[in-house]
Amino acid sequence: MSYYFTILSPTDTPLFNIAFGTSKGGGDGIARFRFPETAQYMNQFIIHSSLDILEEAQWTNGAMYLKHIDTYPPAAAYISAFLTPSGARFLLLHQPPHLPSSTSTGSGLGSSSLLGSAGSTTRASSSSVAANPTSPQTEEAVRQFMNEVYENYVKTAMSPFYKQGMEIKSPVFRTRVTAAGKKWL
Amino acid sequence: MTSPGDATPVKPPPSFSPGVARVASPSRYPEEHESTQSIDVQLAETQSASSSTPPLSATISDLPNRSGSPHSRSGRSSTPHLARSSIGSPFDGRADGSEDIRSLIIRSFSPTIAVHASEDTDDLVRNKGFKGGFWELIRPFGETVSGKVVIRDSIGSSRAWEDYGVRFVSFKGIGKATPSRDSGPLAQMEEVLKKQLDSSEGLMGASIRTKDVLGFPAATPLFKSYLQQLLCAAPAAPHETFGHPVANVIAISSRNPAPLESLRQLYADSTTGDRHLPDWVHQEYLRYYVLVHDEERDDITESTKLYDQMKRHFGLHCHLLRLRSSQCVVTDDDSVQVPRCEWLSPSEHLSGAETLVDLGTDGTPYLFDSDATAIRAFIRELVVQSVIPFMENKVAVWNDQVASRRRGISGRFISMSKRWAFGSSSRSSMGSSGGGNYDSTQHFYTPDSPEAVLRKMADFAFMLRDWKLSTSTYEMIRSDFGNDKAWKYHAGAHEMCAVSMLLNPLATSAKIKLDSVDQLFETACYSYLTRCSDAPHALRCLSLAVELLKSRGGSATESAAKWAMRVMDFGLVGSVGQILYTERVAACYASKTPVGAAKWGGRRRKAGMWSTLAADQWLKAGKPTLASACLEEAERLYADVLEADGVFPMPEMQNFVDNLRHAIKVEYLEARGFDARDDSPTEDPLDTEEISEKLDKRNHRRSLIGLPVQLDAGALNPQGPRDPENPNDDFERA
Numbered sequence: 001m002s003y004y005f006t007i008l009s010p011t012d013t014p015l016f017n018i019a020f021g022t023s024k025g026g027g028d029g030i031a032r033f034r035f036p037e038t039a040q041y042m043n044q045f046i047i048h049s050s051l052d053i054l055e056e057a058q059w060t061n062g063a064m065y066l067k068h069i070d071t072y073p074p075a076a077a078y079i080s081a082f083l084t085p086s087g088a089r090f091l092l093l094h095q096p097p098h099l100p101s102s103t104s105t106g107s108g109l110g111s112s113s114l115l116g117s118a119g120s121t122t123r124a125s126s127s128s129v130a131a132n133p134t135s136p137q138t139e140e141a142v143r144q145f146m147n148e149v150y151e152n153y154v155k156t157a158m159s160p161f162y163k164q165g166m167e168i169k170s171p172v173f174r175t176r177v178t179a180a181g182k183k184w185l
Numbered sequence: 186m187t188s189p190g191d192a193t194p195v196k197p198p199p200s201f202s203p204g205v206a207r208v209a210s211p212s213r214y215p216e217e218h219e220s221t222q223s224i225d226v227q228l229a230e231t232q233s234a235s236s237s238t239p240p241l242s243a244t245i246s247d248l249p250n251r252s253g254s255p256h257s258r259s260g261r262s263s264t265p266h267l268a269r270s271s272i273g274s275p276f277d278g279r280a281d282g283s284e285d286i287r288s289l290i291i292r293s294f295s296p297t298i299a300v301h302a303s304e305d306t307d308d309l310v311r312n313k314g315f316k317g318g319f320w321e322l323i324r325p326f327g328e329t330v331s332g333k334v335v336i337r338d339s340i341g342s343s344r345a346w347e348d349y350g351v352r353f354v355s356f357k358g359i360g361k362a363t364p365s366r367d368s369g370p371l372a373q374m375e376e377v378l379k380k381q382l383d384s385s386e387g388l389m390g391a392s393i394r395t396k397d398v399l400g401f402p403a404a405t406p407l408f409k410s411y412l413q414q415l416l417c418a419a420p421a422a423p424h425e426t427f428g429h430p431v432a433n434v435i436a437i438s439s440r441n442p443a444p445l446e447s448l449r450q451l452y453a454d455s456t457t458g459d460r461h462l463p464d465w466v467h468q469e470y471l472r473y474y475v476l477v478h479d480e481e482r483d484d485i486t487e488s489t490k491l492y493d494q495m496k497r498h499f500g501l502h503c504h505l506l507r508l509r510s511s512q513c514v515v516t517d518d519d520s521v522q523v524p525r526c527e528w529l530s531p532s533e534h535l536s537g538a539e540t541l542v543d544l545g546t547d548g549t550p551y552l553f554d555s556d557a558t559a560i561r562a563f564i565r566e567l568v569v570q571s572v573i574p575f576m577e578n579k580v581a582v583w584n585d586q587v588a589s590r591r592r593g594i595s596g597r598f599i600s601m602s603k604r605w606a607f608g609s610s611s612r613s614s615m616g617s618s619g620g621g622n623y624d625s626t627q628h629f630y631t632p633d634s635p636e637a638v639l640r641k642m643a644d645f646a647f648m649l650r651d652w653k654l655s656t657s658t659y660e661m662i663r664s665d666f667g668n669d670k671a672w673k674y675h676a677g678a679h680e681m682c683a684v685s686m687l688l689n690p691l692a693t694s695a696k697i698k699l700d701s702v703d704q705l706f707e708t709a710c711y712s713y714l715t716r717c718s719d720a721p722h723a724l725r726c727l728s729l730a731v732e733l734l735k736s737r738g739g740s741a742t743e744s745a746a747k748w749a750m751r752v753m754d755f756g757l758v759g760s761v762g763q764i765l766y767t768e769r770v771a772a773c774y775a776s777k778t779p780v781g782a783a784k785w786g787g788r789r790r791k792a793g794m795w796s797t798l799a800a801d802q803w804l805k806a807g808k809p810t811l812a813s814a815c816l817e818e819a820e821r822l823y824a825d826v827l828e829a830d831g832v833f834p835m836p837e838m839q840n841f842v843d844n845l846r847h848a849i850k851v852e853y854l855e856a857r858g859f860d861a862r863d864d865s866p867t868e869d870p871l872d873t874e875e876i877s878e879k880l881d882k883r884n885h886r887r888s889l890i891g892l893p894v895q896l897d898a899g900a901l902n903p904q905g906p907r908d909p910e911n912p913n914d915d916f917e918r919a
Contacts, residue, residue: 012826012834044835045798049791051826056786073750 001133002031002095003185004043005177007153009165010087012051016168016177019043023182032097034075046072047091050079054091058083064150065143068134078133082146084153086164090146094133094185145184152176286732289409291688292350293416293528296572296648298327299430299470301356301455303447306438306477314512314550317355319436319477323560324353325524330568331561337577338651339584346650351431351568352417352528356455359421359430359462370418370721373531375759378411380535382761382808408765412732415725417528423465423629424673425681426644430462432471432572436506439476439483444491445498448474467632467641471575473502473567479510502571506563508556519554576645583642584654587635591661623669630674636665640678647681652689656682673719676712679705680726687733699734703744706730714755724757735773742788746773764802768815771795775822793822801845809853816849 007016019031035042050070057069070079075095082090132138156162156173300320302310307318315321327350334349421428435451437444452472455461462468474495478488485507492505513520526533552560622634630637643658659682666675683705706726713723727748734745749770753763774792796819803812820831833839 008834014835041837041841044838045794045841048833048835048838049794052788052790073747074753 001027001097001185002033003181004031004033004047004093004095005149005181006044006047006091006093007168008047008051008089008091010089011165012048013165014044015088015166016173018174018177018181020178020181020185022185024185029182033095034077042075043077043093046075046077047079047093050081050091051089053079054081054089057081065146067139067142076133080139080142080146082150084150086157088153090149090153092142092146094138094142096133141184145180148180148184149177152180284736286409286412287688287736288348289412290416290684290729290732291650292328292348293413294427294648295350295352296431296576297352297354297359297421297428298473298567298572299356299359299433299455300324300353300436301433301451302436303438303441303451305440305447306436309438309440309477309479309508309510312510312512313508313552313556320353320355323564325526326557326560326564327351327353328524328527331565334569334573336573336649336651338649339580339646339654344650349568351564351572353434354428354430356430356433359428359466370414370531371724371757372759373535374411374414374418375762377414377531377534378407378759378761378765381407381410382811405765405768408769411762411765412728413528414531414534415721415728417530418721419725421466422673423463424640424671424677426467426641427648429466429641430470431576431645431648432473432567434473434475434567436475436477439478439488439491444476445494448495448499464627465629465632465637467637469579471502471571472499473504473571474499475504475506475563478505478507480507481510504563504566507559509553513551513553513556515551517551517553520551521554521557523550523552523557573649576649580642580645580649580651580654583638583645587638588642588658588661591635591639623671623674625670628671628673630671636662636669636671636674640674643678643681647685650688652685655685656689659685672712672716673722676709676717676719676722676726679709679712680722680729683709684729684733687737699741699744702734706748710751720757723755724752727752727755727757731769731773735769735776738776738778742773742777746770746791749773761806764799764806767795767799767802771799771815771818771822787825789822789826793819793826796822797842797845800849804845804849804852807852809849809856812849813853816846 001022002019003021004019005017006014009015019033021027021029021031023029033040033043049072053070054066057066064083064085066081066083068078069081071077072079077093077095080092080094082092084090152173153168156168156170157164159170162168162170300323302319310319310322313322330349330351333345333347335343335345336349337343419428433455435448435455437447437451441447455472456468476488476492476495478485488505492503495503622630622636624631630640632638632641639658639662643655643662646652646655646658659678663675663678663682666672666678683702686702686705709726710723713719713726730748731745731752734741734748737745749766752758752766758766771792771794774788774795777786777788779787796815800812800815800819803809803815823831823833827833833842
């Protein structure tokens with residue numbers, strides 16, 4: 001399972017980006033997306049495109065954690081979202097690891113995996129979080145992660161040196177997010 | 186279709202925080218002339234007033250034009266040969282849109298009429314320049330029956346259809362699956378696609394992307410032609426009766442020495458002779474007798490006498506067709522061009538590909554006006570007075586005798602008892618052979634078994650556009666096929682059930698459950714692909730799903746996009762097909778319009794993403810023209826959702842789009858480089874006035890404009906090359 005986490009300002013500007021891999025089930029915490037190295041922009045495209053869904057979902061769901069809102073089937077990428085009261089959006093893209101057989105073409109379109117059928121993983125099959133991106137366990141784990149990040153985000157945003165809408169550069173925040181990722185995902 | 190295409194861009198819903206003011210982004214599509222004026226000024230400034238207009242205009246106007254603008258649309262309609270007919274699409278006059286695709290799909294399921302002509306008739310017609318004989322002569326005219334066709338449905342209400350058509354097939358061709366020429370229809374379609382791409386690029390390199398009136402992305406002619414081929418690619422098969430003849434036209438000519446005898450001979454040929462149809466075709470089809478009278482060589486009184494005799498013998502289903510036997514050439518006074526066949530299977534496309542290139546020159550034959558009128562009248566009479574009543578009658582009879590019995594309580598009981606009684610004892614051993622009428626060795630139902638009759642009835646109802654009846658009938662039989670393990674029938678019934686559900690105009694989108702439609706398609710697709718490994722049918726099924734769900738609008742577009750992605754996932758299409766379907770996904774998302782006061786529910790970002798991906802793929806396929814069209818489409822879609830003009834919030838996206846734009850520009854100019862040198866003198870006068878139209882639309886064209894000045898006008902530009910870093914900062918953040 002690979003993760004790409006983004007905090008977006010209310011005007012869709014990214015405030016914070018981080019890519020990391022799972023640490024459960026013997027994972028080494030390094031992101032391995034299905035796209036080739038040259039096509040890492042796909043993550044941002046997918047995240048950006050899921051804003052369409054997010055903008056719809058935020059009015060129909062009263063909770064801050066919106067759970068799994070969107071999927072990008074060609075790359076089996078799943079998006080979970082979390083809304084903060086200040087309008088910043090937390091978006092987490094999670095992607096089960098490469099199946100050995102699937103070969104993704106340049107833009108990640110040719111991958112032969114089907115929606116949801118990419119459950120069987122090679123590396124982290126023991127971990128329930130990695131095994132099924134839409135399972136309740138995953139939802140719960142993502143919720144925990146989001147809450148923890150939110151707590152840190154609030155602390156960071158309250159810093160007198162931080163203005164709303166600024167990119168978050170705090171190394172402390174980054175390590176905390178990494179730690180949260182390690183802990184829950 | 187409601188689409189605020191030409192309205193000012195819709196802002197996405199205000200985000201959560203009220204604290205952040207959202208500055209209204211400048212409208213990218215200024216409707217008012219004031220703003221276009223200002224952009225003009227701006228442009229003029231940024232162009233540093235380099236007076237290199239002639240080469241600039243030549244290059245700019247060669248760029249695929251932005252057909253969203255009203256100017257270029259009007260320009261396009263005056264020169265229709267530029268855009269669409271390069272592909273040979275027969276829809277030149279019509280507005281594009283999902284209605285168009287819908288009509289295309291409806292017309293693709295039209296009754297099949299076999300044509301069985303005597304040798305002398307074929308000879309007569311061959312003299313006129315139609316190598317294929319009588320069938321080839323009347324085939325293009327059958328695709329649209331002139332005038333309205335009134336059809337009564339099962340509950341007795343009638344409806345008139347403007348666009349009804351029938352498909353004529355050669356009698357000899359039915360059921361004889363053409364010996365597959367080393368590749369299946371899907372590979373052939375891919376081949377046709379490539380050919381069409383090459384020819385259209387080679388001819389003019391004009392944009393072959395069109396938009397409908399509302400500025401929404403319509404299906405490209407390329408995709409339309411692809412869909413048409415897909416819909417008529419499948420030969421007649423046992424599991425669906427669309428390819429089976431509804432009627433058989435038996436034709437003799439006035440030259441025939443023994444007319445009645447040869448009619449009898451032809452009839453016998455079609456029923457018992459060695460040419461008779463495969464066992465799975467229902468033999469109860471209409472026979473229609475045609476006497477072709479040679480106006481130039483034969484006596485009309487003789488023919489009338491013979492015709493009267495025919496009427497006495499064969500009843501009402503006769504026609505006297507008066508044709509001139511000499512060949513018509515363009516220079517004749519009353520020559521008319523024979524319409525082009527719309528429904529050509531991929532293999533016909535391949536074999537007739539050369540006519541595609543020299544379109545309108547000598548590829549298509551000509552006819553005398555009187556002949557064309559006579560053929561139209563003949564076909565109208567054939568369809569309106571014989572075929573439609575025959576089908577209506579059949580549907581009524583079968584509905585009465587077979588379907589109602591099944592619908593009744595006893596029918597249910599019978600099918601239940603069949604299922605349970607046989608199920609317990611013989612499910613595994615002889616379940617398939619013992620239970621039903623399904624011949625599991627030859628894989629078909631005998632034509633007179635109730636299952637086959639019901640399927641035929643449903644197909645008839647479908648072709649008569651009585652989708653309510655066809656839905657209920659498919660619904661009734663689809664589980665039977667599953668019980669009999671007749672998987673192809675099973676898939677077909679599920680597919681058509683969902684399709685007729687979606688086509689039924691009375692069932693509002695609220696009424697039909699999209700879930701159940703999805704489920705039907707899912708089952709059909711699974712049966713076709715996994716159980717029968719029938720890729721062409723699976724692709725047809727999925728494509729129908731995509732197009733029909735898309736035309737439904739609303740939340741259905743999302744499942745349409747899902748099915749389009751599924752097509753790509755299954756690998757049913759080749760490399761060009763992949764790109765076409767990527768475009769389709771974009772189109773599906775783009776057609777989801779925001780609703781309500783809050784204006785949410787649009788899928789502009791998704792559509793933009795897919796469009797960008799399509800552009801990327803076109804570029805990789807070496808088609809910069811199409812890539813550029815896609816990229817512009819993407820820009821148009823993104824325009825509403827991005828804060829500032831063309832500036833993506835995410836750096837890597839920005840980077841990618843910038844690079845893509847640059848690469849397209851470079852390749853495009855490289856491709857044009859040779860062309861421009863060749864025909865620039867002729868193009869110049871035409872294009873000079875177009876330039877202002879294009880420029881006043883969007884100011885971010887600047888980047889594209891910048892480069893041509895540099896490349897082409899290097900020698901001509903009095904000021905020399907512009908400042909070098911300018912061409913690269915494409916996305917004018919400045």
